[in-house]
Amino acid sequence: MSTMTTIAGQLDAKGLKVAIVATRFNDFIVDRLVGGALDYLERHGLASENITLVRIPGAFEMPLICKKLAASGKYDGILALGAVIRGGTPHFEYVCAEATKGIAHCMLEHSTPIGFGLLTCDNIEQAIERAGSKAGNKGVEAAAAMLETIRVMEQL
Template sequence: MASALKNLSDYNSDNLVDITEKKFGLLVAEWNKAITDTLCKGAYETLIKHGAKPENIIRNTVPGSFELSLGAQLLAQNSDIDAVICLGVVIKGETKHDDYICHAVAQGITQVSLKYNKPVIFGLVTTNNEQQAWDRAGGKHGNKGVEAAATAIHMLGISA
């Protein structure tokens, strides 16, 4: 569903798995840092709200969204990590770079998730302009970081 039709910060919190002993890798791209930091804050606060311990949330950064796949793999290969949440922003520019980056990240994150049989969440904001990115980082469409954290918790419930 398009985020214009649903607030990214709204999710069903019924029957969430207990995450008090779960360990999360929070992987954040530094490109568009102000926006990705806001996504990270939303994800972090959502995990804490549902019982994650601060010491069980490991935050790592990568230079840009393209590097999320390898960063996710490095976190996922750690058997202590139960889920990895990848957060980044790709804003369309004058070239088609966004198509290549988004496609590569989607495939890479999917491969990591399947390889390590654990949730690796695609929290990539892909927009046409910066304002649309802010709208999805706590603006009028909610926060994609909140949605990504809620997705990780839900996925842990089905893989438990």
């Protein structure tokens, strides 16, 4: 019987350098995502001096900033945090789709793990739930996914 090789990422952030890209639009939600992510990363060993927080206008700008950070080679991972809340026009669909595609493309192009913490909610109540109340804190979940992906990538 052969032994299966298993590759799994450890949730240890010691020695890593991480950039957090956070939108100013809907900052009352995004600040809670950032706070949760920072708490998580620091509790898992990431030194605060190894964290760069980049504030940007909104979700549509996320792919460009993530690409610039990834291309710099300075960061082991990037965390993209924002909140888009549906309004009365199709603008929501365009912003969400393009931000999502752009971030995914950046991650693939640069082989840099990006934690996807862009909330796409139908209303403010859903956003509040995902920023630390009923549905947990999606900033924490995105940070955990980024961290685990960094550690898996190191083993491949």
